[in-house]
Amino acid sequence: MAKIIIPTPLRKFTGNAGVFETSGTTVREAIQQLTETHGGxxxxxxxDNHKIRSFIRVYLGENDINSLQKDETAVESDSVISIVPAIAGGI
Amino acid sequence: MDYFQITLDQAAVEVINRHGAEAFPYECCGFLYGHESEGRLITLAVPAVNSKSGDQRRRFEISPLDYLRAEEFALKNNTQLLGIYHSHPNHPAIASEHDLAVAMPYFSYVIVSVREGVPVDLKSWKLKENTREFQEEEVFVLQTTEAST
Structure with a gap:
């Protein structure tokens, strides 16, 4: 099954699990399975429109899905999906 | 119950202060690693590249790939990624609306105020549980005898 890597700050919502296995065949399906399992x-x-928030990036391997087919990017059984929070700020 | 206390090894504080001074008048940024048992202890501060395009005197950003590397580093070194540090050149160590806009739960956001190249204050902020508001953390510094790297 494909894996979703959960970033440290969100693991409190997955019972401290750092990896979620998914049978989703697209990134959208995979994320949907994740959020249905871990509602928090x-x-x-x-x-509010159930789209991935603008300050969250999703990577398939080392590629931003925005440079692929976005939510509809195909997921293979050996794919690794990473959720990457934006790290930014300033004065 | 969430708590709002953080302890930093002196060596980590020195890395943050030195990075803030060297980067002045631009903002510096980096990762904070450590452990949690009966509290949050930061044992290692690792500088990162400010990849923000535009005015780095007022903004910072860490690239997604650098973030992925930081998570991998934590896994390989049996430590935890517990937060982010950055500097506020010639501004107080108060979390700004820009800091709040993309803040994640759980992480500590350590800010060092750097006045004319000199670190003068360090504060830490964390989101209150189930809100989009920061609360200041009580900061303790653990004196260490080892030289910082």
Whole structure:
């Protein structure tokens, strides 16, 4: 099964699990399985329209899905999906 | 119950202060690693590249790939990624609206105020549980005898 790597700050919503296995065949399906299993993640990952929040990046391997087919990027059984929070700020 | 206390090894504080001074008048940034048992202890501060395009005197950003590397580093070294540090050049160590806009739960956001190249204050902030508001953390510094790297 494909794996979703959960970033440290969101692991409190997955019972401290750092990896979630998914049978989703697209990134959208995979994220949907994740948020249905761990409901507390939803408001940190998805906006009111159930789209991935603008300050969350999703990587398939080392590629940003925005440079692939976005939510519809195909997921293989050996794919590794990483959720990457934006790290930014300033004065 | 969430708590709002953080202890930093003196060596980590020195890394943050030195990075803030060297980067002045630009913002520096980096990762904070450590452990949690009966509290949050930061044992290692690792500088990162400020990849923000535009005015780095007022903004910082860490690239997604650098973030992925930081998570991998934590896994390989049996430590935890517990937060982020950055500097506020010629501004107080108060979390700003820009800091809040993309803040994640659980992480400690350590800010060092650097005045004319000199670190003068260090504060830490963490999101209150189930809110989008920061609360200041009580900061303790653990004196160490080892030289910082």
């Amino acid at each position: 993640l939803s408001r940190h990952l998805l906006d």
